[in-house]
Amino acid sequence: MSEVSIFVDESGGQGGDSKYYVLTMLFHDQADDIAPIIDCHRKGLAERGLLDLPFHAGPLMNGHDQYEGMPLERRKAYFSLFFIDLHHLPITYQTFFYKRNEFADKEALSNRMRRDITTFLFDNLSFFQSFEKVKIYYDNGQQIVASALHAAIEYVLSTNSYLYRKSKNADFILAQTADFLCAIELVARKFDNSEASRTEEKFFGSARNFKRNYLKKVRRKLLRE
Structure with a gap:
């Protein structure tokens, strides 16, 4: 099947x-085997003396949670290796952006997500x-997202x-990849609007460097109509 x-x-x-508020959907044809890429990633971690930790972009960049107390250069090593291995994954993706102040409440935001996902699915x-x-793999962490997903998918x-499959970030490399893509697209928007944080500037350098070294390569994975 x-x-x-x-x-x-x-x-x-x-x-x-x-x-x-950023929503990313990652797509993977299950006929495309990703096991060798996962093995390569784990080998790369071992060769660099890095623990096999589930990738989580926000805590990694800010030095929180499992990355607490980890030097910036070591955190950058995790990020760079994940980015390198991303290129070999047979995936595509789509990201949706929303500004909070444009919505009266959570229901209005969820309804807009539903319409956007519905349009994307039809396209x-x-x-x-x-x-x-x-x-569909989602951890149901945000009810507004879960509601929008169910409504759009079940309509189209x-x-x-x-x-539907409930997923945890730690259990699937592709869930971690969706997290990575979400983070990259958010940083791109912030650089575009001159809103990048000091942490993001330390991680990526200038807006020009970020676009050349990261964004341009990541967006080759966008799902094209």
Whole structure:
């Protein structure tokens, strides 16, 4: 059976104070084996003396959680290796942006997400209909995202063609990749608007360097109609 996975990640949090809310959907044809790439990534970690930690962009850049007390250069090594291995993953993605102050409440934001995802699915319907099963992986961390996803997918796709799977970031390299893509697109927006934090500037340098060294390469993975 032909199957495509959709891994979903968000940045901004429904209760946070971030100016932006970012939603990323990553797509993977399950016929494309990623096990060798995962093995290569783990080998790369070992060769650099890095622990095999689940990748989580926000805490990594800010030195929080499992990266607490880790020197900046070591955190950069984790980020760079994940970025290098991303190029070999047979994936595509799409990201949606929202400014919090443009929505009266969480329901309005969720409704806008639903419309955007619905439009995206219709625009790429032939791609999704080329698979017998669409599997959606999301941790249900944000109810506004879960509601938008269910409403859009169940409106566009036939009932027997989709399946939901609850996922944890630590369990799937593709969930971690969706997190990475979400972070890159958020940083891109902040650089565009001269809003990059000192931490982001330390990680990526100037806006020009970020676009040349990271964004340009990442966006080759965008799902094209």
